Amino acid sequence: MREDFLSVIAARGDTQIKQNEGLAKYSTFKIGGEARYAIFPENKNALVFAVAACREFDIPCRVIGCGSNVLFDDGGFSGAVIFTKWVNKTEVSENIIRSECGLPLSALSTIAKNASLSGLEFAFGIPGSVGGAVYMNAGAYGGEIKDTLTEVEYFDTETETLHRAPAAELALGYRESIFQHKPYLLLSATFALHRGDRAEIEEKMASNMAARKDKQxxxxxxxxxxxxxxxxxxxxxxxxxxxxxxxxxxxxxxxxxxxxxxxxxxxxxxxxxxxxxxxxxxxxxxxxxxxxxxxxxxxxx
Ligand SMILES: Cc1cc2nc3c(=O)[nH]c(=O)nc-3n(C[C@H](O)[C@H](O)[C@H](O)COP(=O)(O)OP(=O)(O)OC[C@H]3O[C@@H](n4cnc5c(N)ncnc54)[C@H](O)[C@@H]3O)c2cc1C
Incomplete structure (x- = not known):
């Protein structure tokens, strides 16, 4: 007999699943009804597994990063909402940073600053994740994700295949990317930055943050x-x-x-x-x- 969805997810041991979970606390709007399932994979494989399991069990699913660009409906969502926040491993190698989708953008900017790498100062203070930021081609203060993104790794949820693609193939434009039009789950993103002066990078991040506090x-x-x-x-x-x-x-x-x-x-x-x-x-x-x-x-x- 076919196992039930809850047991299949829970049996992995690296994914939390909650039922009838209020969504308001997971969005910066603090609005929304309940999700039938709220799923928290702890790594990339678990994330892919959760999305594929939803498909196998015919459960509609939505993937959420930091929930800073979504409005959850008052009526909630009768499928699964999958949160990427624990899928956040990051590697720095010379001037390259490769980050998994759930890493908050401010953490990414801070990692870059600590490595004296410039190019992501604009992202400090945008309350999104790497996945949500690529999806939206997030930008501020004259910078956008497109400027430094070189490559992504994604899972095509329809064909259930893993891919890598250069940024040039992602149709990145003003708050636009291919991810808004295709059933792709972004798994990780690679950014090419340039060496900078750590104090100057920090100063730019602080002044961007001050401008946000002043205007927003x-x-x-x-x-x-x-x-x-x-x-x-x-x-x-x-x-x-x-x-x-x-x-x-x-x-x-x-x-x-x-x-x-x-x-x-x-x-x-x-x-x-x-x-x-x-x-x-x-x-x-x-x-x-x-x-x-x-x-x-x-x-x-
Ligand atoms: C106070 C405030 C200030 C902001 N300032 C800015 C700003 O200056 N510039 C700017 O561009 N935006 C800004 N935003 C909007 C928001 O932070 C960005 O759009 C951000 O990139 C969204 O990321 P997220 O992780 O929160 O996405 P979410 O809200 O979680 O999701 C947004 C969309 O992305 C999709 N998504 C998320 N992760 C993935 C993934 N791994 N794979 C595929 N799809 C995915 C979701 O399904 C959803 O459709 C601001 C928001 C707030 C609340």
Missing amino acids: PLEYPSAGSAFRRPVGHFAAKLIDDAGLRGLSCGDAQVSEKHAGFIINRGSATSSDVLELCRIIKEEVAGRYGVSLETEFIHIKD
Whole structure:
């Protein structure tokens, strides 16, 4: 007789699995219902195994890094949410850093700084993982993942095959990558950096962080900028010019500090956030003829 999903995952001994787990605590928005299964693989093989097992058992699954660019639905997710945070081994060799997908970006920047390697200072303070950052081609302060990424290792969840690909084949663009369009699980990423002065690298990281604290409402849960930058415009400026700064739906609010952020003032629901986004899009399109596109990913059934 076929074993059940829970036993198959638990039998590995290197993967935690929880049932009916509240998702809010796993996203920087602090919003969301329950996942039928929350899975925490402790290494790369366990991660691949968990994704393949979901496929074998016909259980829909979503892979989550730091949960800093997702909105979990109030209704939760009736499949499995697989968290990569423990899949985070990193190797430094000369000017090359190879990191597994679950490593937080700030940790990656710090590892680079400690090795006097420059090129990832921009990533310090972006609250994502390496996997989520490649998926989004995350960027800030004039830098983006694309600048230093040379190669990735990924698992094609449809063909269940492992691959390596050079960065040039990943269709990296503004908050864009092939991972948004293909059923690929990013396992590790390789970055080529250049030698720098450790004190200067540290200074750049600190000044980026100070700028974030100054400009962004970091005291509230959010998913960062709620909208992608429309060509030729800045979403925050359009929202501000439309008089929407401070607008609320329930406990979801356009931040008073940075109109590009939607913050959770305490007990916002995903419906509050989505309704607020709808109003913002409608107002901005009506006034300026610009269509805004939500940047965070809505995880739902
Ligand atoms: C306060 C704040 C500030 C922010 N500032 C910035 C900024 O300056 N610049 C910027 O670009 N972003 C910023 N963000 C957004 C966010 O941090 C980035 O998009 C980040 O790269 C998301 O990484 P994550 O691990 O949290 O992804 P998650 O939110 O966990 O996931 C996002 C998407 O990536 C997919 N994904 C995650 N891991 C993998 C994997 N291993 N393989 C395949 N797919 C995967 C998920 O399935 C999901 O679709 C900010 C967010 C917050 C809350």
